[in-house]
Amino acid sequence: MKDNVIIETKDLCKYYLGGKLKALDGVNATIDKGEVVVVIGPSGSGKSTFLRSLNMLEIPTKGAIYYNGNQVNSKKTNINLHRQKMGMVFQHFNLFPHMTILRNMTIGPMKLLKKSKAEAEAKAMELLERVGLADRANAYPSQLSGGQKQRVAIVRALCMEPEVMLFDEPTSALDPEMVGEVLDVMKTLAKEGMTMVCVTHEMGFAKEVADRIIFMADGQIVEEGTPEKMFEAPENPRTKQFLQCIL
């Protein structure tokens, strides 16, 4: 295995209904350190399932996931420790509504990284500052707009100082005028060298930021390559058809 590979999946499968529904059907993928990978594909193609299985929110039916060479879906792996290294951002933000923004961000570091309150809050404030939400630190999630919520969700994940960030359609639930502010945060993150795996329908973002695009259909990777190759000269007819529909 190459040194710079951080995540690798081998023959990853996820079946539902006793095998009748194959959400993932033999996915082999690698993700390098510092790489920004965008996963695209039609609805039901398994892209979210793929992303969620990387931090074991979906437990694979068979196959293997390796993280830094260690198998993740094995009994020996401490799944909670693994998840600490993988930040995740959800379509519906999933902020904790009963906590202030600041508390949303500090609960992980305080409970898991054993940081002091002051330490965790300093880090949280620094991150909030960067996404322009420092003045909302003591607000509750219900008092924020969708775009603000998603920016908070991103920095909440960053508070755990993850090595990889997973984005599961982070802009799909946003009003159009709020998509930009979230994508800007993601772009900055990508420029800083964060390893990112994004499931998204934002093709502009994919073109501009992605190092590599993976196209999935029917639970399999149909085609992958650089944005130039994928958008200018896709080879597979499935890919061509999909891109025609959305571009």
Place this chain on the structure above:
Amino acid sequence: MQEWMTSMKARFFLNLVKDNRWKYLADGLVVTLKVTFFAVLLGILIGMVVASIRATRDKTKETMRPGIGKAILAFLDWLCRAYLTVIRGTPVVVQLMISYYLIFASSNNKVLIAILSFGINSGAYVAEIMRSGIMSIDEGQTEAGRSLGLNYVQTMVFIVLPQAFKNILPALANEFIVLLKETSVSGYVALQDLTKGGDIIRGRTYDAFFPLLAVAAIYLVLVMFFSWLVSLLERRLRKSER
């Protein structure tokens, strides 16, 4: 009119003042409050345990790795369901009498037996209220907690339960109001609670009016006071909403 007032005054005196008869009500009230209070505590305790087992089983049935842990959980879940079926399927008076005349026949600590009976009874209802609260919280909350690296118990304690509690508060308050009034059947095992106290007075004076209305008024005031406390708590918890 004058005559009627005089007669009412006399009846009031006869039923509540003479021979310190009000003391039956006062002593009965203490018993009722004692039984209710400890039965509520016991009910919450049982409810929490049963709801945790049932909700954990519901949530992890598909994802938990097969093994001894899963088998134990399945057995505990079965036990909880059996408990719910039996307790919710039989009247509380019958349960109280079974406790007093059969299970604890050798004991004559009526207050304790009443606490256990009502507590075990209430636990079944509290358990299902709590489970409904846990299941009402969006799965995304659990996923967000777990994706940060919190384990199942931490996610439950810090993320799910505080939100669930807020949602179930009205139903929970309802259950405790019902429980307070349900203890009025304690007289069946000759425990002198508030209702029984009023009944004793009625037996002495052959006058039902004042004892029964006094008892009813006391229950009403208790429930109104309790409802007021709960509304204060609800308002406090609603702080994070707009």
